[in-house]
Amino acid sequence: MKRNILFVILSLPIFCFACTSHDFDKKKFENVDHSAHAVRDSVKAGANLQQFRGLLQKLSAEISVLKDRVKSEKERELLKDYSNLLAIYRDGFTLWKYKTEFTRYGFVPKSLIYVGQDVEPIVEKYRLKTESHIFKPTKQSWKSIPENSIHIIWMNADSQLKIINNILNY
DSSP states (O other): HHHHHHHHHHHHHHHHHHHHHHHSOGGHHHHHHHHHHHHHHHHHHHHOHHHHHHHHHHHHHHHHHHTTTTSHHHHHHHHHHHHHHHEEEEEHHHHHHHHHHHHTTTOOOTTTTEEEETTTTHHHHTOOOOEEETTTTTTHHHHHEEEEEHHHHHHHHHHHHHHHHHHOOO
């Protein structure tokens, strides 16, 4: 009798953990997960800016669809993780866009990204090192970050996707 009670007492936390660890429907997240991996794969494959924008829009749409479908706290947390991943990818997109657009004007060297008002919050968020410059013809000051700052964003996205994969595969 004592052994049975002891067995029940020791088994109860394991049983409770098993019940709470799988209180979400993985199938709900298949489309958003596929979209997230497509975005990551496009970065690794060297997609162009327009292709990347399209994949970001698809990921955003998949997240929006899930907002009304998640039920449990664990599903809400996982959806939040995907939303955080989308935000990271959007930050990378913004840096990429600034790099592409401002190198056309000739005053921003190819190895730098102009820090405009859209980039300033990203610089603060990721604590990217800036460099100050003076545009000689107008004596206007401007700031830049190294072009490899985009890689810092991609590494953050990869880390966030690993967190998501660990949750889905647990």
